[in-house]
Amino acid sequence: MADDGHLELIGVSKIYPGVRALDAVDFDLRPGEVHVLLGENGAGKSTLIKMIAGAHRPDTGEIRVDGKQVRFHGPEDAERLGIATIHQEMALVPQLTVAENIYLGRPPRRFGVIDRRAMRRQARELIERMGLDLDVDAIVGELGVAHRQLVEIAKALSLDTRFLIMDEPTAVLSRSEVDRLFGIVGDLTAQGVGVVFISHLLDEVAEIGDRVSVLRDGTKVGEVPADTDQAELVRLMVGRSVDQQYPPREAEIGDVQLEVRGLTSYGVLSDISFTARAGEVLGIGGLVGAGRTELVRALFGADRYDRGEVLVGGRSIPSGDIAAARAAGLALVPEDRAGQGLVLGASVAENLGMATISDRTKAGLVDLAAQRREAAESVQRLRIRTPGLDQPALALSGGNQQKIVIGKWLLAEPRVLILDEPTRGIDVGARAEIYELINELARAGTTVLVVSSDLPELLGLSDRVLVMADGRLRGELDGAEATQERVLALAVSAENTGGESDA
Numbered sequence: 001m002a003d004d005g006h007l008e009l010i011g012v013s014k015i016y017p018g019v020r021a022l023d024a025v026d027f028d029l030r031p032g033e034v035h036v037l038l039g040e041n042g043a044g045k046s047t048l049i050k051m052i053a054g055a056h057r058p059d060t061g062e063i064r065v066d067g068k069q070v071r072f073h074g075p076e077d078a079e080r081l082g083i084a085t086i087h088q089e090m091a092l093v094p095q096l097t098v099a100e101n102i103y104l105g106r107p108p109r110r111f112g113v114i115d116r117r118a119m120r121r122q123a124r125e126l127i128e129r130m131g132l133d134l135d136v137d138a139i140v141g142e143l144g145v146a147h148r149q150l151v152e153i154a155k156a157l158s159l160d161t162r163f164l165i166m167d168e169p170t171a172v173l174s175r176s177e178v179d180r181l182f183g184i185v186g187d188l189t190a191q192g193v194g195v196v197f198i199s200h201l202l203d204e205v206a207e208i209g210d211r212v213s214v215l216r217d218g219t220k221v222g223e224v225p226a227d228t229d230q231a232e233l234v235r236l237m238v239g240r241s242v243d244q245q246y247p248p249r250e251a252e253i254g255d256v257q258l259e260v261r262g263l264t265s266y267g268v269l270s271d272i273s274f275t276a277r278a279g280e281v282l283g284i285g286g287l288v289g290a291g292r293t294e295l296v297r298a299l300f301g302a303d304r305y306d307r308g309e310v311l312v313g314g315r316s317i318p319s320g321d322i323a324a325a326r327a328a329g330l331a332l333v334p335e336d337r338a339g340q341g342l343v344l345g346a347s348v349a350e351n352l353g354m355a356t357i358s359d360r361t362k363a364g365l366v367d368l369a370a371q372r373r374e375a376a377e378s379v380q381r382l383r384i385r386t387p388g389l390d391q392p393a394l395a396l397s398g399g400n401q402q403k404i405v406i407g408k409w410l411l412a413e414p415r416v417l418i419l420d421e422p423t424r425g426i427d428v429g430a431r432a433e434i435y436e437l438i439n440e441l442a443r444a445g446t447t448v449l450v451v452s453s454d455l456p457e458l459l460g461l462s463d464r465v466l467v468m469a470d471g472r473l474r475g476e477l478d479g480a481e482a483t484q485e486r487v488l489a490l491a492v493s494a495e496n497t498g499g500e501s502d503a
Helices: 045-052 075-080 098-102 116-130 145-157 175-190 203-208 230-238 292-300 322-328 337-341 348-352 354-360 368-382 398-410 428-443 455-461 484-491 493-497
Strands: 007-016 019-029 034-038 060-065 068-070 083-086 163-167 194-198 211-216 219-225 256-265 269-277 281-285 307-312 315-317 330-333 416-420 447-451 464-469 472-478
Touching: 007 045, 019 034, 019 045, 019 060, 019 194, 019 219, 034 045, 034 203, 034 230, 045 083, 045 163, 045 194, 075 083, 083 145, 098 116, 098 145, 116 145, 145 175, 175 194, 175 203, 203 230, 211 230, 219 230, 230 428, 256 292, 256 447, 269 292, 269 307, 269 447, 269 472, 281 292, 281 428, 281 455, 292 322, 292 330, 292 416, 292 447, 307 322, 315 322, 322 330, 330 398, 337 398, 348 354, 348 368, 348 398, 354 368, 354 398, 368 398, 398 416, 398 428, 428 447, 428 455, 447 455, 455 484, 464 484, 472 484
Parallel strands: 034 194, 034 211, 083 163, 163 194, 281 447, 281 464, 330 416, 416 447
Antiparallel strands: 007 019, 007 060, 060 068, 211 219, 256 269, 256 307, 307 315, 464 472
16 A cells, blocks of 8 residues: 555644644655754744654644554554654653663563563663663663663664654764664664654754755745755745854953862762863863763762862852852753753743842742843843743743753853753754854853863854863863864873773
């Protein structure tokens, strides 16, 4: 039958209070192809894939599988038809192991009892077949974001998958992990699996895709081959050209504002020292697992360290003291925005006011009017797309959630702003806005630390780049001498030198 293995959405629409998320969109997926879905944050991509995954039902239009109309009452219905989803915001249980998460809700059983030995064996075989480096007995909550993403991928592929939806699967992966993932995708499509692939990294489109559908403001504005020129893809996505990705650096660099002396956390970080100046954008590069996130969490007081000192404006900050770090003018936008940066059930206004709520409190009462006024100004300044200040953060796109996390800390007027993977899951239009915001902050004298796995981004934004490997600072490059090749050479220096951490 001609329709076998074919997934279709015909004229689907979805309306939320105050928002038309999708408007009469057609989309289809054929066996053995990778259909890339592009669009700015808020364009409707998440709503579309949630329909395919059975999480949302269309208000109008229909979904067809193998030429037959289907009605999903939940994700279980979609899974029974072979539809698996790797979500951008991970649906894992932190307290369980890797193996338990992979087979969550459907563990192998023997005589009616969960067969843990079989579960661990099957999980290990799956991970080895995928070429991943994961311990099946590791507790998921103790893994970094990149490794949790790999668990999500393994979980989806453990199903008998015919259609695989991948929402930003590469956003937190190193280049070698991306290559491995693309190899897995190639194996799947060779077996006839159809893949919906969402990415904001346009370099990946031609590398992985066969064709591209572009959404803008809930409407499908084009379907083009995957080798379409990137400038044309950007024009379709944002409705205009984005001529300059990285704005020119214009800030005047002043006195030392952050000083780190011999920071050591046994087994994690070893003898790290550096300075950062007012008006400077300091990049921190390295491979996944190099210790970048552990470093910035230690600076902010989220994690304790064993030796060393952190000073802001010459003032020493006690180890593991977030309140002291905040009082000194430090702010951290974490890499895991959903788990650490937001209260998803709280409103836009409430989230934006969380870092400054103590400043708006007198005699135990919060000045809600002032809080809402500042929240409204932040929404306008950062171009946060939301129906209103009372909209739950959970209902917004990933890019708009990220803007809220950044906006929350901007209201605190920090002296040192740390951004850990600030554009993960952010579209090209919003990226340009965040880049300009970073420049604006630097011009105002703020010290900005940027941790990024995106090397062009790291080099395009930074005045200097620190490169980490194996929990150590392996080198420092100024803007004129920093290249992707030099950063990568330093990033793998731990392997070349056999460096060890102070365990």
